[in-house]
Amino acid sequence: MSILPWLISAYLFAVGIYGIATSRNYVHQIGCLSVCQSATYIFLLAIGYRWGSGPPIYYDHPPGTPAVDPVVQALVLTDIVVGAAVTALLLAIALQVHKRRGTLDPQKLRPLRPVP
Amino acid sequence: MSLAATLLPVTILAPLGVAMLLIILARSLPPQVSTLIAVVAAAAVTAISFWLARQTMHGPVLHWLGGWTPAASGRPGVILGISLMADPASAAVAAFCGLIFVAAMIFAWGYFDEVHSHFEILMLLFLAGMVGFCFTHDLFDLFVWFELMSTVAFALTAYPLGRSSLEGAFNFTITNALASFMMLAAVGLLYARTGTLDFTQMNEDIGRQGSDPALVCGFCLLSAALLTKAAIAPFHMWLSDAHAVAPSPVSVVFSGVMVSVALFVLAKLISQIFSHGDATPLRFALLWLGAVTAAVGGLMAWSQRHLKRLLAFSTIAHMGIMLTGIATTTPTALAGFLLYIVGHGLIKGALFMIAGILLALRASGDEIMLYGKGRSLWPAGSAMAAGGLLLGGLPIGILHGATELIQTATTRAASLVILVATALTGAAVLRAAARIFLRWSGAPGLEFSAPTEREHEKGGRPLWLMLPPCLFMLALALIPGRSVDSFLAVATGWLAHPDSYHAITLPKPKLSAASFDSIALTFAILGLSLCRERATSAWARRLFRAEALPVDALQSLHSGLIGDYVVWMMLGLALLTGFFGLRQFGF
Numbered sequence: 001m002s003i004l005p006w007l008i009s010a011y012l013f014a015v016g017i018y019g020i021a022t023s024r025n026y027v028h029q030i031g032c033l034s035v036c037q038s039a040t041y042i043f044l045l046a047i048g049y050r051w052g053s054g055p056p057i058y059y060d061h062p063p064g065t066p067a068v069d070p071v072v073q074a075l076v077l078t079d080i081v082v083g084a085a086v087t088a089l090l091l092a093i094a095l096q097v098h099k100r101r102g103t104l105d106p107q108k109l110r111p112l113r114p115v116p
Numbered sequence: 117m118s119l120a121a122t123l124l125p126v127t128i129l130a131p132l133g134v135a136m137l138l139i140i141l142a143r144s145l146p147p148q149v150s151t152l153i154a155v156v157a158a159a160a161v162t163a164i165s166f167w168l169a170r171q172t173m174h175g176p177v178l179h180w181l182g183g184w185t186p187a188a189s190g191r192p193g194v195i196l197g198i199s200l201m202a203d204p205a206s207a208a209v210a211a212f213c214g215l216i217f218v219a220a221m222i223f224a225w226g227y228f229d230e231v232h233s234h235f236e237i238l239m240l241l242f243l244a245g246m247v248g249f250c251f252t253h254d255l256f257d258l259f260v261w262f263e264l265m266s267t268v269a270f271a272l273t274a275y276p277l278g279r280s281s282l283e284g285a286f287n288f289t290i291t292n293a294l295a296s297f298m299m300l301a302a303v304g305l306l307y308a309r310t311g312t313l314d315f316t317q318m319n320e321d322i323g324r325q326g327s328d329p330a331l332v333c334g335f336c337l338l339s340a341a342l343l344t345k346a347a348i349a350p351f352h353m354w355l356s357d358a359h360a361v362a363p364s365p366v367s368v369v370f371s372g373v374m375v376s377v378a379l380f381v382l383a384k385l386i387s388q389i390f391s392h393g394d395a396t397p398l399r400f401a402l403l404w405l406g407a408v409t410a411a412v413g414g415l416m417a418w419s420q421r422h423l424k425r426l427l428a429f430s431t432i433a434h435m436g437i438m439l440t441g442i443a444t445t446t447p448t449a450l451a452g453f454l455l456y457i458v459g460h461g462l463i464k465g466a467l468f469m470i471a472g473i474l475l476a477l478r479a480s481g482d483e484i485m486l487y488g489k490g491r492s493l494w495p496a497g498s499a500m501a502a503g504g505l506l507l508g509g510l511p512i513g514i515l516h517g518a519t520e521l522i523q524t525a526t527t528r529a530a531s532l533v534i535l536v537a538t539a540l541t542g543a544a545v546l547r548a549a550a551r552i553f554l555r556w557s558g559a560p561g562l563e564f565s566a567p568t569e570r571e572h573e574k575g576g577r578p579l580w581l582m583l584p585p586c587l588f589m590l591a592l593a594l595i596p597g598r599s600v601d602s603f604l605a606v607a608t609g610w611l612a613h614p615d616s617y618h619a620i621t622l623p624k625p626k627l628s629a630a631s632f633d634s635i636a637l638t639f640a641i642l643g644l645s646l647c648r649e650r651a652t653s654a655w656a657r658r659l660f661r662a663e664a665l666p667v668d669a670l671q672s673l674h675s676g677l678i679g680d681y682v683v684w685m686m687l688g689l690a691l692l693t694g695f696f697g698l699r700q701f702g703f
Contacts, residue, residue, distance in 0.1 A: 017682060020290060021682050022679060026286065029290065036297055040300050044300070044301075047305075071307065075256060075303065078256075078260060079300055082263045082267065082296075085267055089271060090286065096277055100277075100282070109286075110567075111287065111360070112284075
């Protein structure tokens, strides 16, 4: 198993976090969150991958043919669905914030704090 | 299959099914009818879960979804199915969730009439997620319920579409979405090492192969995710934003059950999956996290003026106290923790309802702006005083019984922290009550410069409709905590060792002079604040400045900026991983 997918996953997570921590725009932060999420996809797929084996579909293969692990793929699929819902919700919030406040800068938008 | 095993999935399916039904009928049903249907559904969940708690006292009940029992895989030792497991503790916590939902939805009667029962639908989905979270016996299933619970909570927070609620919901969503990514990575790591997602089998596998870096990493990620949900420092920053800005019926559910359910699941996972090996490092780490959280939460609650924000920080302090209970890993402390969930949830729920009543009838949630405006609402005032006294450690009721159990089991230093945090939060609530309902006030101290906002909630709802659920919860909280000892001992026994039950004996409750420590300290702090005067002399000014220094530093850490929160979370994760990693390699 190559170490490359783990490195890519760690790198993606780190840049995503860096983006959320330093960004001055809500929409950009939402994008960064999706980058963090992609890191978990790669991480999970790397866990389930087996060299030289096919997809876990057996209708034209005899049972026992080596295949990659379908469980982690199911995990990833579920997470993609949830991720889409969360991203949509966040974008809706960002839209409403912009309508009310005319800005998307987190420095100017703090809950319960007066507008500076 | 026994009746209990058959009914187990109904606790999740009933709220899900009714929510679907309400979506279809949303536009044709009058709002009162859909509220009534939702309340009945939540009450049904409570009743079934309560019955399950009684039924499972002789042993946990398993339900294999779709009939995929371990035998169905055809290979010994391979589990393909997903199971739900009801043990007395999980069923009791699920029943308690249902109860809080019933109270919150009755409290919200008439609040969300314009929005075609969307509030009820979201609440039922929330309940289904929470009950599933309590009952699941499969790690991936746990993640799914965690996600369902979080996503619905995000939507409910943003619901009023007001200024602060949108921003609070944004912070809440980003931090908790990151927590769920951590949980997913943890599920992947643990699955990679053990090849299974079932709790029991995973526990056996971990016992067989011993500790290993991937497992340590998995455990750290999993606990970081649950600690984020449970608002334990340094993962706690989102809570004060989200709970302060969510509509008050939603805050009742958030503070009453959502956060403590996350801690309950953490305790369950520790005793059912990670029960092997040396527990000393775990005890050490959780004890410190709990103590720091309790201290930070107590101090911050004391220096707030926005009622809901004050209560939110008090929830953080109580989560810290609960974590010290888990950290002790003795059955007595675990029993205390279970009791604490109920006691704290009842009182905190009731207090959030009082805040909601003030927001609806007096159009403000700020103790200084509300000064003296609550005099004609004396029933609410007495309820708030009762809640504050119970929170501050009055030696009656469930919460006191629970605190006593935790304190007897933990170290002296930890029980001192518990004492101070309890007194600070109790005094903060009593101070606000004295100002709003009695016009008693000293010169405002540290709380004067705390963040606040002008806001209000939908008025026109009569007091007699909003007060009964609140009074009902306070009345339940007054039940002597140790009257359920026999159930508690059995529940703790099954929670700690689901496969090898040991009977547990709890220490006898005793009322001594020490039981009054906490309430005495509460009154001392309250008295100091109510007698406070303006600084007129040079030394008084110096004293006040010195007093403000640590609190101002803490206030500025809770900046409301999502970037800061994320950095704190990563710092917490690095601390956890670093600590357990070093212990792993024998340092």
